[in-house]
Amino acid sequence: MAMKVHGHVLSAATQRVTLTLYEKELDFEFIAVDMKSGDHKNEPFISLNPFGQVPAFEHGDLKLCESRAITQYIVHEHPNKGTQLIFRDGKKMAIMLMWMQIEANQLDPVATKLAWEFIFKKMFGLETDLVAVEEHEAKLSKVLDVYEARLTNSKYIAGDAFSLADLHHLPIIQCLMGTPSKKLFDERPHVSAWCADMLARPAWAKVIAMQEQNKDL
Numbered sequence: 001m002a003m004k005v006h007g008h009v010l011s012a013a014t015q016r017v018t019l020t021l022y023e024k025e026l027d028f029e030f031i032a033v034d035m036k037s038g039d040h041k042n043e044p045f046i047s048l049n050p051f052g053q054v055p056a057f058e059h060g061d062l063k064l065c066e067s068r069a070i071t072q073y074i075v076h077e078h079p080n081k082g083t084q085l086i087f088r089d090g091k092k093m094a095i096m097l098m099w100m101q102i103e104a105n106q107l108d109p110v111a112t113k114l115a116w117e118f119i120f121k122k123m124f125g126l127e128t129d130l131v132a133v134e135e136h137e138a139k140l141s142k143v144l145d146v147y148e149a150r151l152t153n154s155k156y157i158a159g160d161a162f163s164l165a166d167l168h169h170l171p172i173i174q175c176l177m178g179t180p181s182k183k184l185f186d187e188r189p190h191v192s193a194w195c196a197d198m199l200a201r202p203a204w205a206k207v208i209a210m211q212e213q214n215k216d217l
Helices: 013-024 067-077 090-123 130-151 168-175 182-186 190-198 200-212
Strands: 003-007 028-032 054-057 062-065
Touching: 003 013, 013 028, 013 168, 013 200, 054 067, 062 067, 062 090, 090 130, 090 168, 130 182, 130 190, 168 182, 168 190, 168 200, 182 190
Parallel strands: 003 028
Antiparallel strands: 003 054, 054 062
16 A cells, blocks of 8 residues: 655645655655645545645555654554664653654744745745744744753754654754754754754655655646
């Protein structure tokens, strides 16, 4: 049964899923969703994700939405393929799950707001709100201070091995690397080294290649 990913190559949530599949060295079918035409808000996509957000995922009769849930299904369903991405030890797993929650609840919301100001507003012909940028950067700085302290004693955010906790960060980090907010990462040497390590992963290069191949979508 082929795994199917319905999404958009520029969607950070879609990228989390495709990156996981590449790390696990798994074959899948990518089905591009035309978001400009609003296909994500209509049938047949809305039957896969009733909230009208990409991605949606199919594996046989299983249908999932929410990228972080999809990535966990993939790694647990294929434990012996590719990169492990999870820990078998209970304590290590708990630490990984904690950092996955930190990414989702602390870093991603503010980082996404910065991406909106610097990148996506331009796509809609809107001007960047510099006051909002200053506010969001101040919040992100505090989060990254916590990350810097953690990474001083750990190569990766959840331990000594690259895991889902790291992987979930990659799309939004890549996004901010092309904005003035990059300085917040560069100012923290351990955070900077962590980002460079992750962005150099072969699986991430495949995600970037997908963008090039589908740049007209």
